[in-house]
């Protein structure tokens with residue numbers, strides 16, 4: 184019996200299976216219900232009491248050794264299986280390709296707009312999304328009691344007396360103020376960025392959206408310059424022949440102020456849901472910078488004049504790609520996002 188155990192021990196120690204099938208054969212041979220170890224235990228029953236004392240221990244140690252070896256081999260084989268399925272890898276196979284992501288439609292349209300204005304000599308300016316009352320409202324000529332300061336429209340972070348209020352910016356005009364305060368005219372800049380308004384979220388409104396505002400200040404800048412610049416912009420963005428019209432409007436920071444409509448890009452003016460059957464859609468607000476704003480920012484309003492405009496990027500994007508629900512822009516649904524391959528611009 185001792186000889187047998189010695190022989191088995193040597194065999195087990197030398198055993199090195201190439202795959203899971205060989206290991207399973209090993210298990211059946213030694214540890215199975217009809218295996219060799221079971222056999223030895225059967226034989227053990229018939230040995231004398233003296234031998235039982237000696238062999239009992241030897242036999243148990245042998246069994247533990249066989250079980251430990253099996254467990255160890257199984258663990259190594261399982262590990263290999265998860266990495267290469269127990270097979271040799273074919274290193275000549277092509278690797279897994281990367282899926283190329285696509286740019287977010289808002290960022291595509293934003294860069295398109297920025298590119299058009301860059302060609303006219305505009306630079307890009309950025310500023311903080313958390314703003315104080317001065318930069319978001321007061322410097323822009325908002326009267327103290329103006330409804331846009333009201334809790335309904337603005338997310339206040341700190342609301343005290345008005346002058347010390349801190350809020351999430353409601354427009355990127357705040358960046359215009361920062362630019363005028365910190366530099367000297369002429370200015371020719373675009374201010375793209377995220378803005379926040381306290382609105383209920385629906386298909387047509389969101390509590391945050393993206394704006395691109397523009398500012399042009401120099402000597403002798405007139406409303407004609409404003410019209411021509413924006414007209415050129417629309418021809419570049421939506422194609423030659425897109426019509427524009429200006430309607431008088433009101434903003435505290437511009438005088439005179441206007442809203443600009445373009446002929447509906449979807450129905451070309453014939454009337455559809457997008458333009459509410461009017462043939463026109465509003466795309467931006469604009470006007471000549473109010474002299475009060477220039478003075479608030481330390482600019483001589485006798486010497487300099489300028490125009491400003493502001494548009495919502497979501498709006499402009501809708502008119503290009505007809506996206507019916509604003510919420511799609513911020514839900515990060517890959518099925519939506521991957522439709523906007525970079526070639527689309």
Ligand code: PHE
Nearest residue numbers: 354356468469470491492493
């Ligand atoms: N700041 C305005 C808004 O948020 C847009 C605008 C900018 C209008 C500049 C006129 C001039 O609606």
